[in-house]
Amino acid sequence: MKLADMAVTNGNGDGLAVYGLGSTVAVILYDEATKVGGCLQFMLPDSKASLHRAREYPGMFADTGIALLLKSCLEAGAHRGSLTARLAGGADLMEKGPCYRIGEDNVKAAKKILSGLGVTVQAEATGGCVFRTVRLDTATGMMYLKRNPGGWEELR
Amino acid sequence: MKMDNRFRNSIGRLPAFPATVHRVTALINNSDSSLAELVGVVRLDSAITANILRMCNSAYFGLRHRVDNVHDAIMYLGRQNVVRAVMAAGVSRFFKNTPGYETDATDLWEHAVGAALMSQLLARRILGREDAGLFTAALLHDIGKIILGEYIHEKREEFNRLLEGGGRSFLEVEDEVLGMNHAALGRTIAAAWNFPPDIQLTIAGHHRPDQLKECENPVPWIVHLADQACLMLGIGKGTDGLAYYGLACAVDRFHLSQKDLETVMADFVKEFENARELVGIVQPSQ
Numbered sequence: 001m002k003l004a005d006m007a008v009t010n011g012n013g014d015g016l017a018v019y020g021l022g023s024t025v026a027v028i029l030y031d032e033a034t035k036v037g038g039c040l041q042f043m044l045p046d047s048k049a050s051l052h053r054a055r056e057y058p059g060m061f062a063d064t065g066i067a068l069l070l071k072s073c074l075e076a077g078a079h080r081g082s083l084t085a086r087l088a089g090g091a092d093l094m095e096k097g098p099c100y101r102i103g104e105d106n107v108k109a110a111k112k113i114l115s116g117l118g119v120t121v122q123a124e125a126t127g128g129c130v131f132r133t134v135r136l137d138t139a140t141g142m143m144y145l146k147r148n149p150g151g152w153e154e155l156r
Numbered sequence: 157m158k159m160d161n162r163f164r165n166s167i168g169r170l171p172a173f174p175a176t177v178h179r180v181t182a183l184i185n186n187s188d189s190s191l192a193e194l195v196g197v198v199r200l201d202s203a204i205t206a207n208i209l210r211m212c213n214s215a216y217f218g219l220r221h222r223v224d225n226v227h228d229a230i231m232y233l234g235r236q237n238v239v240r241a242v243m244a245a246g247v248s249r250f251f252k253n254t255p256g257y258e259t260d261a262t263d264l265w266e267h268a269v270g271a272a273l274m275s276q277l278l279a280r281r282i283l284g285r286e287d288a289g290l291f292t293a294a295l296l297h298d299i300g301k302i303i304l305g306e307y308i309h310e311k312r313e314e315f316n317r318l319l320e321g322g323g324r325s326f327l328e329v330e331d332e333v334l335g336m337n338h339a340a341l342g343r344t345i346a347a348a349w350n351f352p353p354d355i356q357l358t359i360a361g362h363h364r365p366d367q368l369k370e371c372e373n374p375v376p377w378i379v380h381l382a383d384q385a386c387l388m389l390g391i392g393k394g395t396d397g398l399a400y401y402g403l404a405c406a407v408d409r410f411h412l413s414q415k416d417l418e419t420v421m422a423d424f425v426k427e428f429e430n431a432r433e434l435v436g437i438v439q440p441s442q
Binding site (some may be wrong): 100 | 425
């Protein structure tokens with residue numbers, strides 16, 4: 001999946017993957033009952049940074065992206081009550097004095113928005129200063145994570 | 157920094173930098189040069205010719221007409237875009253799989269092009285104009301990795317051990333383990349390829365522009381920010397990740413806020429999509 005992009009699948013066995021998450025955050029929603037899963041890679045915490053880009057790329061921002069991801073999962077048959085979220089990414093540069101913390105702000109924004117929507121964050125692999133790749137197996141709901149360097153591990 | 161002979165030997169083994177690129181840049185900077193002269197020089201290098209034709213139809217260069225020959229490409233691109241296209245076409249051939257950073261040629265090239273595009277967006281905001289020299293410096297900023305990667309690969313476990321604690325940047329670990337870092341090595345490569353001193357200096361200081369003697373030049377600072385914005389967007393995917401220092405003074409000196417940086421990053425996505433032909437000229441198998 002590209003930057004600012006999202007995808008939803010309805011349990012037909014298709015996997016969803018995001019390669020090379022930096023400060024960007026992958027939000028994965030999954031409904032175990034219906035096997036509907038959705039994934040978003042958003043880049044920035046708040047669409048106020050560029051409202052015209054938010055219209056063009058709603059997946060770019062936490063607020064517009066997560067709202068659209070939830071709507072798309074529900075339209076694909078997911079039940080709101082059984083949807084859970086998993087998060088990955090949100091890395092930041094090492095600090096030399098106070099500096100921009102876009103990764104941290106992205107994670108905070110995602111949690112706040114999901115909480116407001118009543119979706120529980122079940123697991124997360126966020127922060128630090130590594131690139132991450134995530135993959136969701138929609139048939140089983142298992143999510144796998146890879147840090148570079150490092151091998152695949154399950155994110156529970 | 158005194159350079160170990162093994163690094164000098166590795167630089168010596170690199171293929172010669174295409175003379176066409178510097179000849180085109182010199183012609184572009186000479187206002188008396190003619191279109192026919194430019195076309196004549198570009199045509200001497202068949203690989204550059206093929207890549208220019210592939211790239212110039214990308215939305216990034218915004219040509220209204222589809223072109224299929226060098227004469228029309230150069231005529232429609234405009235002088236500054238010719239520098240960008242020829243530079244990208246010439247530099248791209250050096251990008252290869254770099255084992256120590258666990259990136260393939262595509263990842264490294266994608267990061268180079270990303271930083272070059274990001275540098276232009278930042279330049280528009282900071283300087284009020286684009287800058288072809290800045291584009292070149294950003295395109296080359298990580299060129300040291302094409303050599304240093306092999307040496308990192310040999311010392312992988314030591315790198316992992318030193319990075320595990322989280323207190324050191326990747327650049328510092330390169331220095332500690334190898335006595336060399338990719339920025340300093342990149343500067344030597346750029347010197348061997350006869351790039352001007354300001355481009356060499358920018359490459360050397362792209363992670364620590366605050367440590368350069370000529371601290372007032374905005375170019376190293378803009379390349380620093382462009383590089384970091386691309387790392388934040390995951391463009392590069394290397395084992396070094398984001399293990400570099402973010403410098404608060406880099407945004408402060410241009411009176412940028414985090415929101416300003418976010419706006420530039422938001423604009424980048426469209427620009428990057430428009431430039432996919434530039435990104436696509438390097439294949440992972442090279």
